[in-house]
Amino acid sequence: xxxxxESGPALVKPTQTLTLTCTFSGFSLSAFGMCVTxxxxxPGKAPEWLARIDWDDDKFYTSSLKTRLTISKDTSxxxxxxxxxxxxxxxxxxxxxxxxxxxxxxxxxxFWGQGILVxxxx
Amino acid sequence: DIQMTQSPSSLSASVGDRVTITCQASQDIVxxxxxxxxxxxKAPKLLIYDASNLETGVPLRFSGSGSGTHFTFxxxxxxxxxxxxxxxxxxxNLPPLCTFGQGTKVDVK
Numbered sequence: 001x002x003x004x005x006e007s008g009p010a011l012v013k014p015t016q017t018l019t020l021t022c023t024f025s026g027f028s029l030s031a032f033g034m035c036v037t038x039x040x041x042x043p044g045k046a047p048e049w050l051a052r053i054d055w056d057d058d059k060f061y062t063s064s065l066k067t068r069l070t071i072s073k074d075t076s077x078x079x080x081x082x083x084x085x086x087x088x089x090x091x092x093x094x095x096x097x098x099x100x101x102x103x104x105x106x107x108x109x110x111f112w113g114q115g116i117l118v119x120x121x122x
Numbered sequence: 123d124i125q126m127t128q129s130p131s132s133l134s135a136s137v138g139d140r141v142t143i144t145c146q147a148s149q150d151i152v153x154x155x156x157x158x159x160x161x162x163x164k165a166p167k168l169l170i171y172d173a174s175n176l177e178t179g180v181p182l183r184f185s186g187s188g189s190g191t192h193f194t195f196x197x198x199x200x201x202x203x204x205x206x207x208x209x210x211x212x213x214x215n216l217p218p219l220c221t222f223g224q225g226t227k228v229d230v231k
Contacts, residue, residue, distance in 0.1 A: 039220075047166060109168055
């Protein structure tokens with residue numbers, strides 16, 4: 001049974017750095033074709049893809065936020081972390097981690113965490 | 123950057139209705155398109171992958187079609203549990219990226 005759960009602060013101040021952790025079970029991020037991604041969703045808006053880390057430790061970021069994001073994994077703990085620097089109120093939203101299963105080029109975003117609401121406010 | 127234009131942004135329907143949502147890509151994306159359902163306070167749920175393939179466990183009343191720049195998502199007979207927001211999502215591998223449409227909220231007529 002695949003599960004993912006996000007954890008981190010619910011409230012951060014402007015200019016602070018946000019660190020979120022995704023703790024997962026039911027699969028190995030060392031297995032070929034497995035990836036974990038972070039996606040956020042501002043209140044009432046569409047989801048926005050942020051970053052992805054692959055089984056081979058390749059890392060990818062959305063171009064608009066690339067300078068502010070870092071994704072990393074700890075395979076032994078089944079965790080993926082995302083840091084976002086210089087937080088701003090426009091970064092308020094629900095942050096999700098999700099598993100991507102790569103099958104012959106197809107990306108299946110098949111399991112998602114419940115999400116964590118992060119509010120940026122002084 | 124590839125833009126995904128989803129329409130309509132909202133629609134009202136009744137149980138039993140056929141519902142159709144479209145997603146237009148700003149350039150050819152082959153079939154690299156997924157469809158999701160999202161209910162309030164919940165994460166998106168994958169329904170359709172690669173434009174027309176039904177994810178395991180998803181009811182047969184959901185379907186998708188299209189390729190290139192024009193894609194369609196259909197619910198053949200709307201059920202009470204289908205009132206939700208639906209998103210299309212383009213993904214690519216070279217370079218890896220992911221873009222969601224603006225969403226379509228399906229509510230009760």
